[in-house]
Amino acid sequence: MGRxxxxxDGSLSNFKVLRSPxxxxxxxxxxxxxxxxxxNPGLQDGKPVxxxxxxxxxxxxxxEE
Known part of the structure; x- marks a missing residue:
């Protein structure tokens, strides 16, 4: 699971893996x-958040075979 x-502006940040083997x-x-x-960013009252x-x-x- 990734977060x-x-x-x-639609860019991604603060990457974290929640579960991993x-x-x-x-x-x-x-x-x-x-x-x-x-x-697409979230919208609140029509403004990006x-x-x-x-x-x-x-x-x-x-x-491997």
């Missing part, structure tokens, strides 16, 4: 979240 803040997967989840294009957002992050690990 971040969507800033008023290991540090390398946490680092990869943060790397992917940082590469995300801008999001910062919002915290959590998303599930799933990995499929390949097995």
């Amino acid at each position: 971040f803040v969507i800033e008023k 290991g540090e390398s997967l946490s680092n990869e989840a943060i790397r992917v979240m940082k590469e995300s294009p801008p999001w 910062r919002v915290q957002y959590s998303i599930p992050v799933a990995f499929t690990l390949a097995t």
